Amino acid sequence: MMDFINFHLMPGVILGSIYALGAIGISLTFGILRFANFAHGETMTLGAYFAFTLVQLTGWHPLAVLPFAMILTAAVALGVDRVFYKPFRAAPAIMVVIASFGMMLMIRSVIQFSWGVQLKSLVPGIQRPYILFDALRISPKHMLIVGSALGLMLAVHLLLSRTKIGKAMRAMSDSPELARLTGIDTEMVIRATWVLGAGLAAAAGVFLAIDTHVETMMGFKLLLPVFAAAILGGIGRPYGAMAGGLIIGIAEELSSYAWLGDGPLLAPGYKAGVAFALMIAMLIWRPSGLFRGKVF
Amino acid sequence: MDQAYGIFLYVVSLLTMGGIYAILALGLNIQFGFTGLFNAGIAGFFAVGAYVSAILTTAPSARHLGGYELPVVFGLVAAMVVSGAIGWLVGRICIRLRADYLAIATIGIAETLRLILKNETWATNGARGVSEVPKPFEHLPEPWNQVGLMLLVLSIVAVLYFLLERARTAPWGRVMSAIRENEPAARAAGKNVEQFRIQAFVTGCAVMGLAGGLTAHYLKFIDPNAAEPLTATFLVFVMLIIGGSGNNKGAILGAILMWTVWSATEIATSRLLPDEWAIRSAYVRVFLIGLVLQIVLQRFPGGILPERRLSAAKGDKSSP
Numbered sequence: 001m002m003d004f005i006n007f008h009l010m011p012g013v014i015l016g017s018i019y020a021l022g023a024i025g026i027s028l029t030f031g032i033l034r035f036a037n038f039a040h041g042e043t044m045t046l047g048a049y050f051a052f053t054l055v056q057l058t059g060w061h062p063l064a065v066l067p068f069a070m071i072l073t074a075a076v077a078l079g080v081d082r083v084f085y086k087p088f089r090a091a092p093a094i095m096v097v098i099a100s101f102g103m104m105l106m107i108r109s110v111i112q113f114s115w116g117v118q119l120k121s122l123v124p125g126i127q128r129p130y131i132l133f134d135a136l137r138i139s140p141k142h143m144l145i146v147g148s149a150l151g152l153m154l155a156v157h158l159l160l161s162r163t164k165i166g167k168a169m170r171a172m173s174d175s176p177e178l179a180r181l182t183g184i185d186t187e188m189v190i191r192a193t194w195v196l197g198a199g200l201a202a203a204a205g206v207f208l209a210i211d212t213h214v215e216t217m218m219g220f221k222l223l224l225p226v227f228a229a230a231i232l233g234g235i236g237r238p239y240g241a242m243a244g245g246l247i248i249g250i251a252e253e254l255s256s257y258a259w260l261g262d263g264p265l266l267a268p269g270y271k272a273g274v275a276f277a278l279m280i281a282m283l284i285w286r287p288s289g290l291f292r293g294k295v296f
Numbered sequence: 297m298d299q300a301y302g303i304f305l306y307v308v309s310l311l312t313m314g315g316i317y318a319i320l321a322l323g324l325n326i327q328f329g330f331t332g333l334f335n336a337g338i339a340g341f342f343a344v345g346a347y348v349s350a351i352l353t354t355a356p357s358a359r360h361l362g363g364y365e366l367p368v369v370f371g372l373v374a375a376m377v378v379s380g381a382i383g384w385l386v387g388r389i390c391i392r393l394r395a396d397y398l399a400i401a402t403i404g405i406a407e408t409l410r411l412i413l414k415n416e417t418w419a420t421n422g423a424r425g426v427s428e429v430p431k432p433f434e435h436l437p438e439p440w441n442q443v444g445l446m447l448l449v450l451s452i453v454a455v456l457y458f459l460l461e462r463a464r465t466a467p468w469g470r471v472m473s474a475i476r477e478n479e480p481a482a483r484a485a486g487k488n489v490e491q492f493r494i495q496a497f498v499t500g501c502a503v504m505g506l507a508g509g510l511t512a513h514y515l516k517f518i519d520p521n522a523a524e525p526l527t528a529t530f531l532v533f534v535m536l537i538i539g540g541s542g543n544n545k546g547a548i549l550g551a552i553l554m555w556t557v558w559s560a561t562e563i564a565t566s567r568l569l570p571d572e573w574a575i576r577s578a579y580v581r582v583f584l585i586g587l588v589l590q591i592v593l594q595r596f597p598g599g600i601l602p603e604r605r606l607s608a609a610k611g612d613k614s615s616p
Contacts (some may be wrong), residue, residue, distance in 0.1 A: 036398060036399060038399070084590055092397065093394070094332060094334060094395050095593060097334060098533065098589075099593055100594075101399075101533070102586040102589045103586070103590075105582050106583050106590075108581070108582075109582040109583040110579075110583060113576055183508070224403065224407060227400045231397075231400075250309040260615075267415060269415040270415060272408075273407075273411050276404040276405075277403065282400065283389055283393065285390055287393060
């Protein structure tokens with residue numbers, strides 16, 4: 001029983017909170033800008049590399065440099081939007097999807113060129129897990145990740161429910177035409193969406209880097225589960241994205257638990273396929289997602 | 297003389313691989329150019345075709361499934377059938393949703409297929425791949441074996457071109473562009489939009505499987521990373537869009553042109569630059585190709601050979 005919690009449920013919650021942060025950005029850009037942003041994974045990688053360089057320069061804890069990494073990543077996202085996505089606002093969505101597909105490889109090649117492809121670690125050394133109640137093992141870095149992720153999700157909730165710009169974002173995600181008619185500055189909302197999405201993506205990248213390490217393909221590996229989480233929760237539904245992220249993370253980790261007999265239910269090599277299977281199931285039975293999002 | 301011979305062999309290999317890319321670009325043109333379906337998992341359908349053809353035609357080996365030693369033709373046909381069948385499954389699920397969902401689902405299927413090819417070692421020999429795949433014409437003396445394969449690939453390109461041009465100008469092709477341009481109108485005209493889209497998607501996937509099979513026979517070897525999934529997929533998109541999406545000639549032209557640029561710059565950088573910079577220059581090449589794509593998308597969305605619209609007007613003598 002404790003094995004189940006320590007080695008399957010807890011890693012699932014940790015992975016899930018990272019997915020949740022990434023999925024909020026995907027879901028909001030899909031809902032507000034109406035396209036699937038393939039460069040979102042690379043945005044997460046970029047955030048992790050910014051944090052890596054800042055840690056190298058300042059010697060601070062990764063969590064202390066996180067706000068700066070988020071700001072830098074958001075600035076890059078705004079620049080990319082201005083140069084590469086804005087010309088397609090009136091064009092068919094497929095054009096901007098291709099543009100984002102190209103951006104994914106462009107951002108990745110810039111990262112590979114500037115930082116190299118070797119694995120790097122953000123927090124050197126191995127941490128000993130705390131042992132609570134004689135059996136529950138949790139390491140400090142995992143408490144940090146889950147705690148900070150929950151904090152950020154709470155901040156997103158307050159932003160969306162209490163501030164004017166947050167309400168404008170939700171309005172535009174619900175119906176862009178109505179939002180425009182009521183006098184909402186749509187370009188302003190789009191910029192806010194990029195800042196929020198890219199900032200959270202950077203946080204997701206940094207948390208994954210704290211948990212594992214920094215590498216150039218980390219964001220691409222997150223892309224599929226994060227898309228799955230956004231679709232599971234419902235496109236344009238930030239709370240759905242949070243729930244979807246947790247569900248996907250936990251499902252991935254639980255898939256290798258020995259539910260039947262002694263061996264793992266699903267070979268650990270197929271963990272990454274679980275997100276895809278859940279996404280396909282959702283697309284078949286309920287494309288609008290758990291939280292009744294949009295279907296295009 | 298030796299140098300001239302070397303250049304001759306290089307041109308042959310360039311045209312063989314360029315021809316295989318042209319087949320991929322033609323396959324994508326059916327999906328994306330004619331119908332507007334975004335397939336981001338080209339590498340997956342390509343890999344399935346490669347493995348199916350390799351396993352069916354290779355001599356028995358203890359390391360992977362196989363030993364059927366069927367003729368290469370059977371292997372290639374089976375490659376098309378299996379890739380097409382997987383395309384049908386994906387299409388059934390996602391085709392009624394907008395292009396973005398299809399893109400996400402196809403990228404997912406490509407990754408899942410790669411996981412299967414890597415993990416099911418009993419069938420695929422895992423990461424070490426399938427080797428000693430038979431190569432057509434390999435009993436001929438050098439260089440005629442290479443030339444023979446090149447001619448085979450190029451004649452497949454030619455046959456595909458004529459079939460697809462025929463399809464494009466036939467009523468089927470017109471329904472396709474009608475769906476792409478104005479779906480509600482096509483639906484109102486009584487066309488079964490889903491059915492037509494699935495036909496286009498499956499045909500395109502089968503053609504990609506064929507290209508995969510040809511690659512396995514050409515290289516005599518296939519492993520899960522033979523085509524680095526995204527670069528390969530992305531390269532085919534760049535080829536089609538630069539050549540001219542919706543135009544079969546453009547697809548072939550874009551493929552040969554981009555493949556020449558891609559392979560020539562690879563050789564140039566690996567010869568001229570020191571090792572460390574040669575590795576880095578690979579990233580610069582990907583970046584520049586991406587940038588060229590962005591510029592073409594924004595400034596010249598038609599590509600080099602823009603799509604020729606079939607006019608319904610009476611003055612058009614070329615249409616049947």
